Amino acid sequence: MSWFDLAGRDLIAETDWTREEYDIAMKVTDQLKGAYYSRIPHPTLEYKTFAMMFFAGSTRTRMSFETAMTQLGGHAQFIDPQTTRLSLEDKPGAGETVKDTAEAMERYCDGVGIRLLDDKIRYYGEADEVMQKFAKHCRVPIINMASDINHPCQSLTDIYTMHEKLDADVRGKKIVIMWAWSPWIRGWCSVQGTALISSLYGMNVVVANPPEYDLDPRVMQDCRDLASASGGSFEVSHDLDSALDGATVVFPRNWFTKDRYEIGKEKEAEIAKQYVSWKYSAERQKKLGNPGYLLQCMPVDRGNEADAEVCDNRLSWILDQAENRLHTQKAILTLTMGGRL
Numbered sequence: 303m304s305w306f307d308l309a310g311r312d313l314i315a316e317t318d319w320t321r322e323e324y325d326i327a328m329k330v331t332d333q334l335k336g337a338y339y340s341r342i343p344h345p346t347l348e349y350k351t352f353a354m355m356f357f358a359g360s361t362r363t364r365m366s367f368e369t370a371m372t373q374l375g376g377h378a379q380f381i382d383p384q385t386t387r388l389s390l391e392d393k394p395g396a397g398e399t400v401k402d403t404a405e406a407m408e409r410y411c412d413g414v415g416i417r418l419l420d421d422k423i424r425y426y427g428e429a430d431e432v433m434q435k436f437a438k439h440c441r442v443p444i445i446n447m448a449s450d451i452n453h454p455c456q457s458l459t460d461i462y463t464m465h466e467k468l469d470a471d472v473r474g475k476k477i478v479i480m481w482a483w484s485p486w487i488r489g490w491c492s493v494q495g496t497a498l499i500s501s502l503y504g505m506n507v508v509v510a511n512p513p514e515y516d517l518d519p520r521v522m523q524d525c526r527d528l529a530s531a532s533g534g535s536f537e538v539s540h541d542l543d544s545a546l547d548g549a550t551v552v553f554p555r556n557w558f559t560k561d562r563y564e565i566g567k568e569k570e571a572e573i574a575k576q577y578v579s580w581k582y583s584a585e586r587q588k589k590l591g592n593p594g595y596l597l598q599c600m601p602v603d604r605g606n607e608a609d610a611e612v613c614d615n616r617l618s619w620i621l622d623q624a625e626n627r628l629h630t631q632k633a634i635l636t637l638t639m640g641g642r643l
Contacts, residue, residue: 305326305327305329305330305637308323308326308327308637308638309637309638309639309640310441310442310443310638310640311443311637311638312437312443312444312445312638313443313444313445313446313454313455313634313638314430314433314434314437314444314445314446314449314452314454315430315446315451315452315454316452316454316457316495316498316499316502317498317524318454319454321502321503321532324458324461324499324502326637327458327630327633327634327637328458328461328462328465328630328633330633330636330637330643331462331626331629331632331633333643334346334629334632334633334636334643335626335629338373338628338629343375344373344374344375344643345374345375345376346374346375346632346636346641346642346643347371347374347375347376347412347635347636347639347641348374348375348376349375349376350371350374350375350376350377350411350412350413350639350641351371351376351377351378351379351410351411351412351413352367352371352376352377352378352379352411352412352413352414352415352635352639353379353381353407353410353411353413353414353415354367354368354378354379354380354381354414354415354417354447355381355383355414355415355416355417355418356380356381356382356383356417356447357383357416357417357418357419357422358417358418358419358420358421358422358448360417360447360448361600361601362600362627363417363447363448363455363627364380366627366628366631367415367447367631367635368380369628370628370631370632370635371635373628373632374632374635374636374641376412376635379411386398386403388400388403390428400432400435400436400439401435401439404435404436404438404439404440405439405440407440407442408440408441408442411442412442412443412639412640413442413443413444413445413635413638413639414436414440414442414443414444414445415444415445415446415447416432416433416436416444416445416446416447416449417447417448417449418432418433418448418449418450419448419449419450419489419491420450420488420489423450423563424563425563426450426451426490426518426560426562426563427450427451428450429449429450429451430449430450430451430452433446433449442639443638443639445634445635445638448491448492449491450489450490450491451490451491451494451518451521452491452494452495452498453491453492453494453495453599454495454499455627455630455631455634456491456492456495456496456599456627457495457496457498457499458499458630458634459623459626459627459630459631460495460496460499460500460553460597460599460623461496461499461500461502461503462626462629462630463597463619463622463623463626464477464500464505464551464597466622466626467595467619467622468550472500472503472504473503473504473505473532473533473534474504474505474506474533474534475505475506475550475551476505476506476507476508476548476549476550476551476592477496477500477505477506477507477508477549477550477551477552477553477597478508478509478510478545478546478549478551478552478553479493479496479497479500479507479508479509479510479553479555480509480510480511480542480545480546480552480553480554480555480580480582481510481511481512481515481555481556481557481577481580482554482555482556482580482581482582482603482606482607482608483556483574483575483577483579483580483581483606483607484556484574484603484606484607485571485574485603485606486556486603487556487558487562487567487570487571487574488555488556488557488558489557489558490517490518490521490558492555492599493509493517493553493555493557494517494518494521496553496597496599497509497517497521497522497525497536498521498524498525498528500534501524501525501526501528501529501532501534501536502528502532503532503534504529504532504533504534505529505534506534506535507525507529507534507535507536507537508536508537508538508539508545508549509525509536509537509538509539510538510539510540510541510542510545510546511538511539511540511557512540512576512577512580513540514559514573515557515558515559516538516560517557518560522536522538542580543586543590546586546590546591546594547590548590548592549590549591549592549594550591550592550593550594550595551594551595551597552582552587552591552594552595552596552597553597553598553599554581554582554596554598554602554607554608555598555599555602555607556574556603556606556607558570559573578606581606581607581608581609582596582607582608582609582612583608583609583612584609584611584612584615587612587617591617593617594617595617595618595619596608596612596613596617596618596619596620597619597620597623598613598620598623599623600620600623600624602620
């Protein structure tokens with residue numbers, strides 16, 4: 303396996319790439335991050351264009367991808383699908399089909415990123431279906447910038463950050479991905495993605511959540527299979543304090559129930575209020591963490607998902623983690639779009 307073999311590859315789900323391929327991406331990330339801090343120009347994608355379709359808004363995703371393409375010598379083109387004639391419904395009169403849009407876009411650009419999730423879809427799984435359809439009809443790489451099921455760019459960033467902070471030794475370390483109370487009603491992609499990649503790398507992964515908040519059973523089975531193959535472990539717990547006991551890393555984040563698209567946001571908020579005590583507090587960090595480093599993809603709901611003290615103390619990785627989105631995505635873009643160091 304060579305890193306050149308990733309040229310032209312899609313990255314839609316965490317399971318699209320192997321452990322060896324993620325290892326390559328992390329090595330390239332190290333090279334590009336080193337060049338960034340050494341102020342060495344690294345135009346690996348000179349004159350290339352990455353088209354970014356943002357059905358859903360963002361802060362870090364858009365900024366990191368645009369900055370990445372600038373630093374790689376190329377161009378990131380922001381596309382708001384609402385200003386196009388694209389329709390996700392494949393029927394006469396609805397608008398331009400995904401097939402026609404994808405086949406036209408491949409003639410303009412060298413890669414396409416898509417962000418589609420939560421309130422921009424009608425049912426769980428629709429965003430993944432759209433990305434798979436783009437990949438079917440588009441010959442340039444399709445990069446998932448967050449969907450309803452997966453978030454591989456964030457997941458690579460999370461495992462890279464853990465390797466960086468734990469001296470490249472994550473195997474056997476305990477990570478707890480915990481549901482945390484917040485009035486924000488958010489999707490599954492980030493927590494599922496981090497569970498998948500942590501399992502792939504042999505960590506002892508615990509997903510802790512109230513009974514109503516179980517995640518996608520197919521993804522959870524993938525986590526069990528990956529953990530078994532990598533020498534790690536995977537479990538789901540409904541007892542928060544027991545789950546947190548001895549955790550090296552904690553990822554606290556709110557997510558909605560499996561019935562989100564049937565019951566609506568108002569009912570979701572009612573269910574969530576039963577569990578306002580589910581937060582990563584400073585007390586829990588001190589009492590249960592070992593040492594309980596904070597990993598959180600942001601935005602973080604300070605005071606609800608995690609105490610402000612936890613977000614700002616020496617055990618918080620959130621800003622280094624946010625920065626690493628830039629470096630890991632530069633590696634993904636370089637690898638998939640045929641760049642050269």
